[in-house]
Amino acid sequence: MTGGGHRFFMAVEGWLESEREQLPLWIPVGLGLGIGAWFSLPNPLEWLGFCCCALAIACGGMMLPAGGRLRQSMILGGLLAAFGCVLIWCKAVAIGSAPLPRAIFMEVTGEVRTVDAVPAEQMSRVKIRPIGTAGLPPLIRVNMAAADVPDGLGRGAIIRFRTRLMPPAEASLPGAYDFSRRAYFQGIGATGRALRPITVLRPSTDGPPLRNRLFAHILEKADGDGTGIAAALATGDQGAISEADAEAMRRSGLAHLLSISGLHVTALIGAVIFLLMRIMALSPRAALNWPLMLVAAAGGALAGIGYTLLTGAEVPTVRSCVAALLVLGGLALGREAITLRLIAAGALVVLLLWPEALVGPSFQMSFGAVIALVALSEHPRFRAFAAAREETGFRRLMRHLVILLLSGFAVELVLAPIALAHFHKAGMLGAFANLIAIPLTTFVVMPLEAIALLLDVAGLGAPAWWLTGRALELLLMIAHGVAASPWAVVTAPVVPNFVFGMMVLGGLWCLLWRSAWRWCGLVPVAAGVAVIVLSSPPDILVTADGRHVAVREQDGSMAILRERAGDYVRDMIAESAGYEGTLSPIAALPEARCSIDLCMVAVRGGGRLWQLLVTRTGVVVPRESLQRDCARADIVIADRRLPAWCRPRWLKADRRMLARTGGLAIDLDGGTVRTAKKAGDAHPWVVQPSYLPSRHKSYQLYRRSNPASLP
Missing domain, CATH: 1.10.287 (Helix Hairpins)
Structure with a gap:
């Protein structure tokens, strides 16, 4: 090793030695790098290549002098990254369920596994294990309208119905939500909607699960507009929250209150410990001879585990439960427990058991928020400011408000990149909304709801439910008030x-x-912020089926092809474009010329006008007209296969191409096209494209008797 290399090596060793207490925190990070690489890289050859590179780093570390921190870090980091990639790869092979290759219409007979009511959408989601039907995945999920749900439907029931089953929905636009990936790890291979009549061949003999019974009980007893939120706080099921209220909670930065996480688990465990300590202290014998804190901590731990299981054991709940158990263990041993090591241990447990959770917003936001809070609390200046001291009640109150506000700012700052990456919007006023919402939820809503549930045993819960309803209405008023502010959220297009x-x-x-x-x-971090701020939003968005097209106008507003597109499609397009306004119809634009079947739109970008031709209906167009319009267009987009003689000047995105690429985001300034699918993506939840024969009638655009070409 040369003199300069030796000095650099010794400097790194000295730095790592000074940070030796922090090195274990990077263990879950190393594991997560391997898991993230498996999701990011497209095929087994590249997964294997990553593992080889990680092992090469570990081997390189073995060549460094023995006993050094850098040597240990390189060896352990390389092994952890390789293990993370192999771990998620093996889990995907072992427990995943391959999606249905293509849509089919059929009659299904199956055994019901779960029934989840979604009152806000007037339906239920039912998971079914098909019986006696070859070629179907082992588990499918169908939606049933609330009016169509038959008597006797429940776990263990056998039902028969007609449905159109489809593969779980992939991301329809670049950066949009990919349900197919989540469905794969949940074992769901197909989704659909059950059609009447739904026949119950064998009714369920099992009663509804405790979670479902509690959910239904709260919806029946709770009072006011916050009924759905009351049910979500107790069970984690958000199916009864209206879309307007859910969107207000998201825009105001209060959506974390709806997901069972650290706030809820901590409040429950703290309440149980407080009650047990007070009850046991009433006995002189127990107070003098029993280890009260140990007994109370054990009771709190059991309550936390039960709450986690009751609410479905989602990632934030599991993380919070694991962290709470470690805290209780630390308190029982007389040690400081709330540290970053505790968070690292919780992350390691979740990644080992549910490695697929890493790429979901729930895991990222949950751990991001708690890391920010604990890191802030460990900073010497913040710790000195937050330390208890002799002061007046007003000064103490103001100091606590400043602590809460600083904590909120830290959380919002850390969560902003995650929110922009997954939802293309991030809250700006959440720290202020949480100043009132967190104490209101923790010290008013949740205790009142717990009291109401306890009083319901004797049928006396109505007054407590009324008070709970008023508190939840105040929470919703805060959410809607903050969400209505034009500064509530900042939007951004898809983040690479x-x-x-x-x-x-x-x-x-x-x-x-x-x-x-x-x-x-x-x-x-600054480089990433610069990329987000300077990146231009897409000028044209095309969904994976080619039916929905949106273009950006000169004033920055967006227009959509089909006026009757549903709210889900409109919201997805607006979020992917980083747009907050209303989508107007393309046909109403002055630069658009539309017939019954086609629209030609002039879109400005890159210093010139681009002619965009899109199909509007499923009918065919005469060859002469279509060939002429294709030649005049720069870009042609269609929800069907276009013949070879349709040749635009730049891009032809028809059904065949979109089957390979998925949805498109087209940037005319840079002349780039982002695709929802990666070329050669071999992840097991990706349905490989299949093409219908060219003789299919929907492809024969040139066989129409009544022409309706563009004017």
Whole structure:
């Protein structure tokens, strides 16, 4: 090793030695890098290549001098990354359910596994294990209208119905929600809607699960507009919350209150410990001879585990439960428990058991928020400011409000990149809304709801439910008031995965180290922010089926092809475009010329006008007209296969191409096209494209007797 290399090596060793207490925090990060690589890289050859590179790093570390921190870090980091990739790969092979290859219409007979009511949408979601039907996945999920749900439907029932089954929905636009990936790990291979009549061949003999019974009980007893939120706080099921209220909670930064997480688990465990301590202290014998804290901690742990199981054991709940158990263990042993090591242990448990959770917003936002809070609480200046002291009640109150506000700002700052990456919008006023909402939920709503449930045993819960309803109405008033502000959220178009990963690693670098070198993590964070701010939003968006097309107008507003597109499609397009306004119809644009079947739209981008031709209906167009219009267009988009003689000047996105690429986001300024699917993506939830024969009538655009070409 040369003199300069030796000095650099010794400098790194000295730095790692000073950070030796922080090194274990990077164990789940190393494991997560391998898991993230498996999701990001498209095929087994590249997964294997990543594992080989990770092992090569570990082998390189073995060549360094023995006993050094850098040697240990390289060996362990390489092994963890390789193990993470192999772990998620093996789990995908072992427990995943391959999707249905194509849509089919058929009669299904199956055994009901679960029934989840969604009152806000007037339906139920039913998971079914098909019986005696070859070629179907082992588990399917169908929606049933509330009016069609038959008597006797429940776990163990055998039913028969007609349905059109489809593969779980993939991301319809670049960066949009990919349900197919989540469905794969849940074992769901097909989805559909059950059609009447739905015949119950064998009724269920099991009663509804406790969670479902509690959910129905709260909906029956709770009072006011916040009934759905009351049910979500107790069971984790958000199916009864209206879309307007859910959107207001998201825009105001209060959506975390609806997901059972650290706030809820901590409040429950704290209440149980408080009650047990007070009850046991009433006995002199227990107070003098029993280890009260140990007994109360054990009771709180059992309550936390029961609450986690009752609410469905989602990732935030499991993380919170694991963290709470570690805290209780630390308190029982007389040690400081609320540390970043506790968070790292919780993350490690979740990643080992549910590695697929890493790429979901729930895991990222849950751990991001708690890492930000604990890192802030461990900072010496913040700890000194938050320490208890002799002061007046007003000064104490104001100091606690400042602490809560600073904590809210830290959480919002950390969660903003995650929210922009997954939802293309991030809250700006959540820290202020949470100043009132968190104490209101923790110290008013949840205790009142718990009292109401206890009083319901004797049929006396009505007054407590009335008070709960008024408190929830206040919470909704705060949410809607903050959400209505024009500064409530900031939007952004799709964030590239590498930019998001760069910002996450930079943020972790800042939060997990303690020396001055931690601030080097601000460089990738700042670079990611610059990319987001400077990136131009797409000018044209095309969904994976080619039916829905949106274009950006000169004033920045957006227009959509089909006026009757549903709210889900409109919201998805607006979010992917980073647009907050209303989508107007393309046919109403002055630069559009539309017939019954086609629309030609002039879109400005890159310093010129682009002619965009899109199909509007399923009818065919005469060859002469279509060939002429294709030649005049720069871009042609169709929800069917176009013949070879349709040749636009730049891009032809028809059914055949969209089957390979998925949805498109077209940037005319840069002349780039982003696709929802990666070329050669071999992940097991990706349905490989199949093409209908060219003789299919929907492809024969040139065989129409009544022409309706563009004027």
